Amino acid sequence: MNTVTIHEAKTHLSRLIKEALRGEDVIIAKGKTPLVRLTALPEARQERRLDGCKGLIVSVTDDFDAPLTDFTDYMP
Template identity: 35%
Template sequence: MLKVNVSEASKDLLKLIEAAMKGEEIVITKDEEPIAKLVPVPPIKKTWPAKAGSAKGMVTIADDFDEPIADFEDYLQ
């Protein structure tokens, strides 16, 4: 873990971001007290391929989907 004061961090921000991207954890301090932490963001994993039409056949809509519901007739007026 690397500790850097806020004024030093503002001067070397790009360098600190590169270090964070490599896995380094940087604590930014002010008056020797920690105020922020710069850490790498974990990579985003796709849970399925984002491909158009990939769910074809998995979703069905009932024939009466757009028919009024009997219990809600009072609200349709």
């Protein structure tokens, strides 16, 4: 864990961001009082595609919901 003052944080912000991205804790303090923890955000989730199956289903016949004749022996 790396603790720095506000002045040091202003001066070395790029370095502190790199440390946070590596998973290290960076604490910014005013004097000896810790104020802020600098942490990396979790990776953004990839946006979901709604057309993932587009083009895979060509057509559905009109009798799609009709009972299958092969299973009449098993039907009540």
